[in-house]
Amino acid sequence: MTRAPWWTPERHADRRPALLLRARLATQLRLWFAAQDFLEIDPTALAASPGNEAHLHAFATTAIGNDGAAQQLYLHTSPEFAMKKLLAAGEERIFALTHVWRNRERGPRHHPEFTMLEWYRAGAPYSQLMEDCVALMQMAATLAGTREFRWESVACDPFEPPERLGVVEALARYADIDLMESIRPDGMTEAAPLAAQARARGLRVADDDTWSDLLSALLVTHVEPHLGIGRPTILDRYPAAEAALARRLPGDPRLAERFELYACGVELANGFGELTDPVEQRKRFEAEMDEKSRVYGERYPLDEDLLAALPLIPPTSGIALGFDRLVMLATHAPRIDDVIWTPLP
DSSP: HHHHHHTTTHHHHHHHHHHHHHHHHHHHHHHHHTTTTOOEOOSEESSSSSOTTTOOOOOEEEEEEETEEOOOOOESOSHHHHHHHHHHTOOOEEEEEEEEEOOOOBBBBOOSSEEEEEEEEEEEOHHHHHHHHHHHHHHHHHHOOSHHHHHHTTOOTTTTTEEEEEEEHHHHHHHHGGGGGOOOOOBBBHHHHHHHHHTTTOOOOOOOHHHHHHHHIIIIIGGGGGGBSSEEEEEEEEEEETTTTEEETTTTTEEEEEEEEEEEEEEEEEEEEEEHHHHHHHHHHHHHHHHHHHHOOOOOOOHHHHHHHGGGSEOOOOEEEEEEHHHHHHHOOGGGGGGGSOOOO
């Protein structure tokens, strides 16, 4: 059955309670950050590089200069690169509640344009971000007048202490997979041992599947359905090969200071102990763009200013949280479109 457009009075009346909660939550979280001496920043949406993850897709546009010359720019997929430059400039506690854009993403939990809450704490361990997430989840539930998050038929109590579960432990528990068997002492990975285990668990494996492809498939099929059920889950200590922009775990180069927060099986946030080594970061970016070129036939430019700024950043932890998803779970909305003021048709 086709639903009426969001702008019809009847449909807006149905959506309005969730939208009002969204507005109250935005106000309250700004007060919460201000009380902890955070500065709200307002990053520009246009960027020379939209991000350098293989499976992240940007919206491209063309800027025309006064001389008529064309330059390709992108709508940012995250304010991360801009915010890290501000950390290099000397800011220590910053947050942004801003619109971001991701192409090839549309569904009950995805909208091409959405709102991201991103914040950074210089001098703080990444475990502090986990505590921040708990506070924000409980804030959302309290404002919504509920004791539980809900999505589809799954419930989660945001007032329960989250379970902190390592990726290695999660795969062992839910898929009977020994991930470390496929990771060398230096953090490099081998696809063959993981492929053999994946096949034994009934996963279809293609000849050209990479180690990362296999890990992603195992997490989606065997692990994610169990996360954030009853209480939130912090999926922690990702393999270094999946570290993205996170630094390696002290004492174990096979793992990284990266975690994801789940509630009701829905990923809410992605946090890092931030990598500030420009040489290592360039290697990761180039490897990601090589993979993007292999799979999708395109690549994005590297942000050379970011790479130049990294050595100026002090030890820092940072995180991005899907604000629309937080509202969706707190209001028990069935689709992310129901909590966005003006969703696309």
